[in-house]
Amino acid sequence: MSAALPPDQSRRAFLRRASALSVAGAATPWMLNLASIAEASAATANDYKAIVCVFLYGGNDYGNTLVPYDAASYAAYYQQRPTLAHARSSLTATALAPTLMPVDSAGAPRQFALAPGLAPLLPIFEAGHMTAVLNVGTLVQPTTKLQYTNPSVKLPPKLFSHNDQQSFWQSTMPEGAVSGWGGRMGDLFQSGNGNATFTCVNVSGNAVSMSGNSAVDYVISPGGSVPLSGIMAPLFGSQASSDALRALVTQSSTNLLENEYSRVMRRSIDCNTVVTGALAGAPAIATPFPASNRLSDQLKMVARMISCAGAIGAKRQVFFVSLGGFDTHDGLVTEHPVLMKTVADAVSSFYNATVELGVANKVTTFTASDFGRTLAGNNDGSDHGWGSMHFVVGGAVNGKRPGVSDADLLTTLPNLVNFNPSTRKIGFV
Numbered sequence: 001m002s003a004a005l006p007p008d009q010s011r012r013a014f015l016r017r018a019s020a021l022s023v024a025g026a027a028t029p030w031m032l033n034l035a036s037i038a039e040a041s042a043a044t045a046n047d048y049k050a051i052v053c054v055f056l057y058g059g060n061d062y063g064n065t066l067v068p069y070d071a072a073s074y075a076a077y078y079q080q081r082p083t084l085a086h087a088r089s090s091l092t093a094t095a096l097a098p099t100l101m102p103v104d105s106a107g108a109p110r111q112f113a114l115a116p117g118l119a120p121l122l123p124i125f126e127a128g129h130m131t132a133v134l135n136v137g138t139l140v141q142p143t144t145k146l147q148y149t150n151p152s153v154k155l156p157p158k159l160f161s162h163n164d165q166q167s168f169w170q171s172t173m174p175e176g177a178v179s180g181w182g183g184r185m186g187d188l189f190q191s192g193n194g195n196a197t198f199t200c201v202n203v204s205g206n207a208v209s210m211s212g213n214s215a216v217d218y219v220i221s222p223g224g225s226v227p228l229s230g231i232m233a234p235l236f237g238s239q240a241s242s243d244a245l246r247a248l249v250t251q252s253s254t255n256l257l258e259n260e261y262s263r264v265m266r267r268s269i270d271c272n273t274v275v276t277g278a279l280a281g282a283p284a285i286a287t288p289f290p291a292s293n294r295l296s297d298q299l300k301m302v303a304r305m306i307s308c309a310g311a312i313g314a315k316r317q318v319f320f321v322s323l324g325g326f327d328t329h330d331g332l333v334t335e336h337p338v339l340m341k342t343v344a345d346a347v348s349s350f351y352n353a354t355v356e357l358g359v360a361n362k363v364t365t366f367t368a369s370d371f372g373r374t375l376a377g378n379n380d381g382s383d384h385g386w387g388s389m390h391f392v393v394g395g396a397v398n399g400k401r402p403g404v405s406d407a408d409l410l411t412t413l414p415n416l417v418n419f420n421p422s423t424r425k426i427g428f429v
Contacts, residue, residue: 048309048362050317052302053182053209054295054347056339056369057166058326062388063375064336066132069095069113081377084332090116096125097400117340120348124393129351129360131399137371137387138168160384162327165370170209182318183212190215194313197271201305203298204322217320218271220305222297225275228265232272278308287353289346295323296346303353306363326369330381343367351393360395367391 067086068077078085091113112132114122124130138156147153157174158164164174171177182200190196200210200217210217220226227233231249235241250266253259285307289300298321309317323343328336347365354360372388 048306048315048359050306050309050319050359050363051185052299052319052321052350052363052365054299054343054365054367055166055170055204055207055209055320055322056326056343056367057162057322057324058328059162059165059370059373059384060326060339060367060388061328061332061336061373061382063373063382064332065115065118065340066134066389067091067113067115068110070109070111073110073112077375080375081382083380084377084382086115094119094122115337115340117337118344120341120344121391121393124348124351125399128399129395129397130391130393131397132389132391134389135387136390138165159386160371162370167208169368169370170207177208179211179213180207180209182207182209182320183215183217185212185318186210186215186217187212189316189318192316194315195274197267198275198305198312198314199316200318200320201302202320203301204320207320207322210318210320220275220301222294222301224279224301225272227272227276228268231269274312275305278311279304281311282308285353285356287349287356289349289353293342293346295321295342296349298322299346299350300353303350303357306354306359307357328373328381329378329383332377332381347391347393354395362396364392364394364396366393 063077063081064084064086068074069088069091074088078088094114094116096112096114114125121130138159140154140156143153143155148155156165156168158168161174167173167175167177170182171180186200189199193199196215198218200212200215202210202217202219203222205219207217231242231246233242235245246269250262250269252262282304285300285303287303289296302319302321305312305314305319306317309315323339323346325335325339350365351360354363367390369388369390370384372385373382374385375382
């Protein structure tokens, strides 16, 4: 269990965000001039960019997601998890080309296959708009097994803890963090948007990733903006009652907390009006999304929000969606394939929707998860691990990469200059 956040830090974070809301609410009225926003955005419509984080809560089992397929690698994979491994014959249809380089220890090229449930993503991969990044996880500095065992290097705090590693992935801090990478990006993006409120959009619910130093995430449900009960529609059938309630919850106060509560309420009411109107005015998305799919519902709303980005004054956006159920200590063989299909159906539909909207090369989607899982099985499941692999999807993605040569590595990932060249290990498919 993490220690509670120091009261002064919590207070500072609240006041910092409260002041940001005060600035957002300073205009009279706060409701933005949608016509001028749309006009300004239309002039630079081609400048739109967005990233979408798909967080897989619970710790996705990478071993049954991207599966070793060449004979030697598959044999090693099967030896480690004979009761969990996909049958090699079931992977033929989703085998990836080209092979992964560099070669294995025997000098032979390696090949991987997508899990059978990920088949809907294969056309995107083959078109070069999807890639897999290997050996990904929370890390403070490059670490060998010997250094971990000793330990002789600094490790991420509270490894193998769901809450802490989820938080570390989203913020580089364990549970109790007050800001995340998405929100910190939002801090930088806000000034370039006609309406800063819609910079960080969260369709999942609570996620520290989307909180910044000044950026506040806009939370929307898969069904759209959630209206305040009794305010956005007549209360007890009476518009007068609704108007009275609105006046009550939005009135100014000399008390700091009461005043900020009123500002938040005004912001919520105005945002509901802006988003509801923008979504209603956007063309319907023709791309089919699967029904009864929680992740698909969230990604469809992301696509709808992107479709009306000009109307809400957004040119740079960060989105967060999620799916749970990946803590497969047992039932992996039966449950994980269902999760894979859920992810593949949702992500492939979303990518196709970005193609329909003409923004496929402007929207990049990637997966993240608490941690990887042990390759060795635990009866019918796997236990908490550390590193993993993740997918990146989008029209701007340079997919189907056969690896990165050492000469090109720093160009591809310039931040690796901070690491020791002799210890960095990274691969692309």
